[in-house]
Amino acid sequence: MWLFNKYRRGNFQASYNALKLYLKNAIRALKYLRRRRKLIVIVVVLIYVATFGYTNLFIRENQATPTRGVIVTLIRSTNRSIFLTINMIHSIIQFYPTNNGYLYPFIIFHDENFTSIMRKQILSCVLRTKKQLQISFELLNFETKVKVDPGSRLEKPIGYRLMCRFWTYDVFYHPAIIRRKYEYLMRMDDDSYFMDHIKMDIFNYTFNAKLDYLYRSVYGESIAPMEPILERFLNKRSLKAGCIYNNFFIIRLKWFYESKQVQSFVRDLTRDDFMLRQYIGDGCAHAAMLEIDKEIKAERLTNISYGHNFHLMPSGNPLWSFRPVTTFYDEIKNACHHLIVLNFYHRLVYICIIIYLLFWYVNFRFRSLSISPTQLDIFLNSTLCGRLIRYPNIILTESELLQINEEASSFFSYSKDCSLFQRSIKISSAELTYPLAFTILIHTNLDQFDFILRTIYHRYNYYCIHVDIKSSLSLYQAIENRVKCVSNIYLSEKRINVTWGDFSVLEAEHICQKVLLKKSLTWKYYFNLANTDLPLKTNFELVEILKLYNNQNDITSLPYRSNLRQKQILSNRTLPSTLSLPFYKGEFHVLLSRSTLEYIHKNSRVMDLYYFLNGTFVPDEHYYSMINRWKETPGFYPYDHDLSQITFMTRYKIWNDRPEYHLCHGSYVRGICVFNYQDLWHLATSPHFFANKIFFQHDRLTPYCMAQYLDIRINMKQENKDFSMIEHDFYKKLNNVSQYCFATCSYRERKSEPTEMMPLEGYTVDYAEADNGLIMHDGKYFFKAVREGDVVTFATNEENERHSWVQALYRATGKLIEK
Known part of the structure; x- marks a missing residue:
């Protein structure tokens, strides 16, 4: 690639000299390596022992299991916590029943002080006895400037309160839990462990018994700060059964997400950092959930022998009563006996690392070119945008905000002429053979239009722009001048007075769709974009994902909950014979395959629906949702959209009435979050294609940082064709x-x-x-x-x-x- 790039720049002589130098150095390196073959063999063997024997060799879960459960723990970055975690996992391996050898996956949450050595220590110890075990590590940002209210149990420090909030709220909305679509979550603290064989699969038991919550024991604790909230929900200021002993529980996640009472209660607990300012134990919060939701099915588990914090709870004892275990550290050594010789292996690993580094230094010192594989790491670790993307809830100082705003101003000073479309991005064969089509509806804000067009433009895609007839003449002329620069952007000649909630939205889009279908026969998928959208994927990533879609559409669709709303749509008009109730509602923003869009513009039944919706309120939210239900529609999907899962990839939106509302750090417009720079961490990790909404007049740091992040990924893909940040299995x-x-x-x-x-x-x-x-x-x-x-x-x-x-x-x- 390096030589090819030089040749393309026309510097043939430089390429020829570079090739001679490269071959000369390669011959020197081969001679050097040939003289040291024995050393190389030894180094290879040592490297194998040092790396492959002590790295994460777990296999993804591929055994049959009736439930999608996960075991979750939160650890401290200390040697003691590492040893306790190892003991906990080993107790599950030894005593928990397996299903054809399958053991439920683990997620270990940790803070930023957690090191790669600690990770390797856990994996090397655990995977020696159970290699077919899935263990993933997830970073948490527990930094906060919240101050504890005076008199609120000062013996409970802010770190402990953050832990209580984590098990009450944070864990359930972490991307690692939501995106993997787990059904049940089991909590095991690092100092928890099983002490005898468990006679049943607790996950299966919870599933078969149709339970929402399973716990081990209860205890008593002051709940004074929570009493006013309890009074609003229960008309009393106490709990009838005490608090849940907070080191073990199993919860059905769908119950937590869908219980309106629980969601409202948790929202009150976490509003304005109440749980941090006023201490509320997570065990008491969980106990309150069980009382608030009258329809919950919960049960106390008493038939397991369970230990916690140097104590053992005998089987059959449901109360908070433990007998001391005096040989706890001996048990840890027995459970992880090979840790006794771990010090020797540590020395061996250090020796191997030194030899490994020396070997690769000798090998690569002869190379005339070195392409750094760490551009992304450098960006995430050493830039302000990278920090905002990598760490949740980070707060920039005034000087940092001043610096990043100056960077953004400099970035947005790019030329607004034809050079807007002249970015030097190498075209991949995959993109060249898989063009896409886009419609952009614009009313105002030329700067924002320039940004989205600059970000998504590629000369092999197709674009249609509709400028609202209400827009200023200067805006229309500016867009007209930009369109003249290239041949694959089309400006709609017919202009509509577009009004939100009106048929004109569909009408304007229909005009552009016809243009795109006429101008090219090759594009594969169609996106309808708004000027307020923010790209979250590079063009190559979009192509990579859409090839997995198998010509399926991405459209939300839900039935109305009441017959009254159905009648309001009819509004005393006669429904065409080709249409029938019920009506469905969904998002206007969609992803359509080409075959679907061709069907829409040729089918008479679709035309009946199109004209019938003229005169109804927000027809664009019914149009595609109805069509995609019909079995004759290419790529049809006849099922309701599941709001409890991340399934609609076309847009990332946060609604103010959904459980994830707390993620929004910006404001809300028509119930939708307008993101700002503090939302970058979840925007950047979102699997969606675009985000909606951003307003340049409110915040330019978000689009600036996302543009930098996308550019880094484009550069890394050009340097390394195997580079990918797409999780294919997720989309499949x-x-x-x-x-x-x-x-x-x-x-x-x-x-x-x-x-x-x-x-x-x-x-x-x-x-x-x-x-x-x-x-x-x-x-x-x-x-x-x-x-x-x-x-x-x-x-x-x-x-x-x-x-x-x-x-x-x-x-x-x-x-x-x-x-």
């Missing part, structure tokens, strides 16, 4: 992407496993076997592919579901067989 498992793969499967002829992705009739498949880690309901399995020679059988009374399965079979094999 989205409901609308994977919905056509529910089936049961047997094999008539076993085929060899493919080594790469195989395209079949425009769709992509990878594995022939069921992913047993993703068992669905009613005995249906999730399949990533079906191949010729495989037999797919299905049985259901639900017609829409049957059509989905038939569609799955056809997409995978090109054959239709219904039974």
Whole structure:
């Protein structure tokens, strides 16, 4: 790549000299290595022992389990906590029943003082006895400037209060919990452990008993600060059963997210950092949740032998009563016996690291070019934007804010002429063969339009711009001048007076859609953008993800909860015979495959819906949501959108009536968060394609930092074609992407496993076997592919579901067989 870039700049002689120097140094390096073959062999062996023996070799969960459970712990960055955590995990490995060898995954939360040596110590100790174990580590930012209120139990420091808030609120909304779609969460503290064999899978028991909450014991503690809140919810100032002993519980996450009483209660607890200023134990908060929600199904677990904090709770004892364990540290050594020789291994690892570094220094000192693989790390660690992206709730000083605002001002001073489209970005073959189409509706704010166009523009994509007829003449002329610079941006000749909630929104978009369909036959997917959108993915990342979508659309759709709203839509008008109730509602912002958009503009039933919605309120929020339900629509999805899951990828929006409302640090407009720079950490880690909304008049740091972050990823991709920040499995498992793969499967002829992705009739498949880690309901399995020679059988009374399965079979094999 380096030589190629030099050649393209026309410096052929420089390329020739560089090639000679490169070959000369390569020959010198080979001779050097040949003279030291024995040393190299020894180093390789030592490196293998030092690295592969003590690194994270866990395997992703791939064994059948009826529930998606996770074991969570929060540790301190101390040697004692590390030893306790190791002991806790070993007690689960030794005493917890497994399902065909499968053990539930662990998530270990830690602060920024947690080191790679501590991580390696946990993994090297645990994985020696259970290599097929999934352990992930997640960073928490516990920095806060909140001061404890005088007289509020000062013996409980701010760190302990942060821990209480974590187990009451933070853990449930951490991306690691939400995005992996766990159903149940088990808490195990670092100083908790099982002391005898557990006779049942507690997760399974909770699932089969249809419980929402399972706990071990109760205790008494003052709840004075919480009494006013309790009085609002329970009409009393006390708890009837005391507090939950706060080192072990299992919770059904969907209950927590969907219980309105619990969400309202937790919101009151965390508002204005109340839990930090006034001490409230998380055990008492959990006990209050159980009383506030009258429909909860909770149970006390008494038939396990469970230890905590140097004490053992005998089996069958439900009360807060422990007998001392005097040989606790001996138990730790017995549970992790190979730690006795860990000091020797530490020395061996240090020696290997030194030899390893010397070897690679000798190897690479001959290279005339070194491409740094750490651009992203440097950006995240050494820039103000990087810190805002990496750390949640970070607060910049006045001098830092002044500095970053000057950087942003300098960035936004780029030329607003044709040079806006002349960024030197290398085109990948994947992007070149997978063009995209975009519509942008604009009314005002030219600077914001310039930013989004500069960020998303690529010469092989297609763009249509609709300028509101109410917009100023100067804005229209400025956009007209920009469009003249390139041949793949089209300015809508017909202009509409666009009004929010009016049919004009759909009308303006329809105009641009027709332009895009006419101008090119090659683009694959269509986005409708607003001027207030913020790109969260590079163009290459969009292409990489959309290839996984298998021509599926990304559209939200939910039925109205009342018949009254359905009648309001009809508004005493006659419904065309091609349409029927119920009506569905969703987002106006959508992702549509080309085949879907062609269907929309050619189908008479769609036209009936389009004209019927003229005169209704917010018709754009019904239009696509209705169409995508119809089974004749390409890539249709006939199910309700699940608000409790992250499934709609086209836009990242935070609504003020959703559980994640607390993430928004900006303001709300029409119920939607207007992000600011303090939201960068969750914007940057979001799996969505775009975010909505940003307003330049309120904040320019957010778009500036996201643009820097995207540019870094583009540069790293150009330097290293294997670089990717996309979690493919996450997108493959989205409901609308994977919905056509529910089936049961047997094999008539076993085929060899493919080594790469195989395209079949425009769709992509990878594995022939069921992913047993993703068992669905009613005995249906999730399949990533079906191949010729495989037999797919299905049985259901639900017609829409049957059509989905038939569609799955056809997409995978090109054959239709219904039974």
